[in-house]
Amino acid sequence: MNLPEVREIDHSPAGFAWALEVRQTLKLALPVIIAEIGWMAMGVADTLLVSHLGPEAIGATGIGGNVYFTFGIFGMGLMLGLDTLVSQAFGSGDTKAARHWLRTGLVMSIILTPLLMVAFAVFLLSIDRWGLNPEVGELAESYMNVVTWGTGPLLIYAAFRRFLQSVGSVRPVMAVILAANLINVFGNWVLINGKFGMPALGVVGSAWSTVISRTFLAAGLFNVVRISHTSTFDSGWWKSVSRSDLSNLFRLGFPAAAQITLEVGIFSLSGALVGRMSPISLAAHQIVLNISSLTFMIPLGIATAAAVRVGHAVGARERLAATRAGWSAIILAVGIMIALAITFVTIPETLVDIFTDDARIIAAGVSLLALAAVFQICDGLQAVTTGALRGLGDTRTPAVCNLVAHWLIGLPVGIWLAFSAKMEVRGIWIGLSTGLIVAGSVLLVAWTRASKRIRTAPCDSAAAA
Numbered sequence: 040m041n042l043p044e045v046r047e048i049d050h051s052p053a054g055f056a057w058a059l060e061v062r063q064t065l066k067l068a069l070p071v072i073i074a075e076i077g078w079m080a081m082g083v084a085d086t087l088l089v090s091h092l093g094p095e096a097i098g099a100t101g102i103g104g105n106v107y108f109t110f111g112i113f114g115m116g117l118m119l120g121l122d123t124l125v126s127q128a129f130g131s132g133d134t135k136a137a138r139h140w141l142r143t144g145l146v147m148s149i150i151l152t153p154l155l156m157v158a159f160a161v162f163l164l165s166i167d168r169w170g171l172n173p174e175v176g177e178l179a180e181s182y183m184n185v186v187t188w189g190t191g192p193l194l195i196y197a198a199f200r201r202f203l204q205s206v207g208s209v210r211p212v213m214a215v216i217l218a219a220n221l222i223n224v225f226g227n228w229v230l231i232n233g234k235f236g237m238p239a240l241g242v243v244g245s246a247w248s249t250v251i252s253r254t255f256l257a258a259g260l261f262n263v264v265r266i267s268h269t270s271t272f273d274s275g276w277w278k279s280v281s282r283s284d285l286s287n288l289f290r291l292g293f294p295a296a297a298q299i300t301l302e303v304g305i306f307s308l309s310g311a312l313v314g315r316m317s318p319i320s321l322a323a324h325q326i327v328l329n330i331s332s333l334t335f336m337i338p339l340g341i342a343t344a345a346a347v348r349v350g351h352a353v354g355a356r357e358r359l360a361a362t363r364a365g366w367s368a369i370i371l372a373v374g375i376m377i378a379l380a381i382t383f384v385t386i387p388e389t390l391v392d393i394f395t396d397d398a399r400i401i402a403a404g405v406s407l408l409a410l411a412a413v414f415q416i417c418d419g420l421q422a423v424t425t426g427a428l429r430g431l432g433d434t435r436t437p438a439v440c441n442l443v444a445h446w447l448i449g450l451p452v453g454i455w456l457a458f459s460a461k462m463e464v465r466g467i468w469i470g471l472s473t474g475l476i477v478a479g480s481v482l483l484v485a486w487t488r489a490s491k492r493i494r495t496a497p498c499d500s501a502a503a504a
Contacts, residue, residue, distance in 0.1 A: 060360075060367040064344050068368075070209040072340030074200075077216035079336045081223045081252060083329050085245045088227040090395055094322035096242050097395075099178030101325030102171070102314055103246070105307040106179075107186050109300060110159045114151045114190070115197040116299040118144050120292030122346040123432050125205035130354025137206055138271045141264070143284040144198035146277055150285075152191040159187050171314040175321065178242045185246035192250075192257035199260035205347055208267065215259035223252035291434055298425065298438035305445040305474065309467050312457065320464040323403035326394045327468075331411045331418075334379045338372040338419035342426030345369075349430025362490040365427030369420065369486070376419035383412035407468055414472035417479030424482040428489060436485045440478050449474020 082104055089096040121144050128136040166180050203212050229237055230244025240247065264271055306328065313324040345368035352361035383390070391404035425437040453470015456462045462469070 057363060057367065060348075060363050061371060064341065064348060064364065064367050064371060067207065067209060067347060068341045068344035068371075070213040071204060071343045072337050074209070074213040074216045075336035075340045075343075076333065077213065077220050079329075079333050080220050081249065083333060084220065084224050084227060085249065086325060086329055087394060088224070088231055089242055089245055092231075092241055094318040094397070094400065095172065095174045095178060097325055098172070098175045098314060098318055098321035099182055099242055100245055101321070101328070102175065102307075102310045103179040103182035103186065103242075104249075105303070105310050107159065107183050109304045109307045110155050110162070111190060111193050112303045113296045113300045114148065114155055114194045116296030117147060117151070117289065117292035118194070118197040118201045119295035119299070119429065120288045120290075120434070121198065121201035122205055122343070122426075122429050123291055123350055123434070124288065125202055126347045126350025126430065127354035127432075129206045130351035134206075137202070138268055139279060139284070140288070141198060141202040141268075141271060142276055143280050143288050144201065145195060146280045147285055147288060148191070148194035148198050151194055155194075156187055156190050159183075159190075169311050169314065171311070172318055172321070175314055175318065182242050182246045185243055186249050189250035189253040192254040196253065196256040196260055199257070199264055203260065203263065204343055205350070207347065208263075211263040211267075212260065215256060215263065218259065219252045219256045222255050223248050226251050291432065294434035294438040295429060298434065298441045301438070301441045301445060305450060305471070308450070309453065309471060312454070312467055313464050316463055319397075319399045319403055322395070322397075322400045323391075323407060324464055324467070326391055326400065326404050327407040327411055329394070330383075330390055330408070331415065334376075334415060335418055335422070337375055337379070338422045341368050341372045341375075341419075342422045345423055345426040346430040349427050353431060358493050361431070361493055365424075365430070365486060365490060368427060369423050369483075372419045372423040373416060376416045380412040380415045383408045383415065403464070406465060410465065410468040410472055414468075414475040417472075417475040420479035421475060421482050424479070424486045427486055428482070431489060431493070433485075433489065437482060440481045440485070444478035444481065445474040448477055 085100050085104065086097055089100050121140055124140040125137045128134070128140065163180065163183060166176060169176065171179065200212050203209065226248030227245050229235055230240050230248050231242075232244075233239030237244075310321070310324065310328070313321050345365055348364035348368070349361050352358075352364055387405040387408040388401060390408065391401045394404075395401065421437075421440075428434070428436055449470045449472075451470075452473045453467045456466025456469050457464070458466070460466060
């Protein structure tokens with residue numbers, strides 16, 4: 040935990056201060072980006088390693104993973120409240136309070152696990168009414184029945200990760216995630232194909248590999264915290280967590296959980312809608328979604344850096360530094376996403392060919408990548424502005440914005456274009472792009488107004504606003 044440089048703020052001439060801010064943001068963001076890419080790579084590996092089983096297997100793992108993650112991400116989203124609570128406590132120098140909020144997150148994870156598993160099991164009872172291709176639906180149900188057993192480790196991992204990132208200890212997170220990737224790839228290879236005397240489980244084997252790797256993630260980060268923050272798990276550590284603490288974390292985390300669940304949910308629903316089309320369309324959709332999601336890990340990592348640095352500045356009562364941290368992250372992320380969008384347009388065949396050699400899937404995927412290039416920029420913008428606002432303690436604005444942009448605007452547009460205008464999968468992607476353009480634009484306005492407020496008001500007031 041060596042990030043005292045996080046508080047090297049507001050003591051340099053303006054030009055140098057901005058350069059220093061970009062440098063510090065990158066220093067914090069790069070390991071987080073690698074960790075985010077490592078996290079996303081698990082899903083990509085699942086897709087790659089089942090691809091030889093056919094388009095139905097690709098579609099089933101995609102739908103199964105996305106639908107389950109809509110439930111899991113709600114619990115993980117509640118832990119986003121730790122970004123604000125831990126980073127502001129750490130920024131003010133109160134490491135004891137920072138550790139206490141971690142304990143609160145762990146207790147909440149334990150409480151949430153059975154609730155989410157039951158809710159997901161009940162939801163799965165409706166799978167016959169999703170209108171999926173029968174073979175895809177059967178495989179997806181088998182996948183989801185297994186992957187749900189990783190819920191507890193997933194939430195515990197999320198609590199540890201938010202804590203470590205919020206105190207600037209990002210490299211251990213990166214290392215554990217990279218190691219988990221190796222375990223996941225090996226587990227997929229063994230369990231999908233039946234190596235070393237194991238039965239060939241196919242798609243179900245991929246699900247079990249996911250559960251194993253998530254258990255490793257939770258155990259790995261537990262050991263990191265146990266070693267680096269020795270007093271965190273004193274005897275009876277959970278007894279220090281009060282109902283008031285849980286309520287405070289829930290109050291701050293719920294809007295963030297709602298926001299990220301709404302966003303992930305719209306992509307999960309899009310997969311279910313495409314599942315009503317041909318297996319080729321579904322496979323192309325899943326491949327392009329994997330590519331887009333992988334590149335999205337870059338602004339998502341920068342968003343975490345923005346939340347942490349803005350939160351540290353608020354805790355240290357450095358008003359100008361808080362606004363500078365947010366704007367630096369936004370400019371950095373948008374610039375990178377523009378470059379990636381150009382790549383999507385210039386070498387689409389090369390990107391899709393990584394996942395499949397089926398000419399039909401490649402042709403469909405190439406047409407979708409042009410649309411993905413458009414929403415990449417606004418997707419990065421909305422992610423980083425959300426992170427900056429979270430550093431201030433504002434988790435409600437992104438939640439409301441995502442509800443309106445994705446569910447009330449983007450979804451109806453996508454459904455109409457796909458089924459009424461007969462544009463099929465391209466219509467769905469135009470709808471997704473529309474929602475992201477609206478969300479990115481509105482959240483940029485929200486951050487602009489918030490940054491103006493905190494330049495003229497005490498940081499405490501700004502954070503409360």
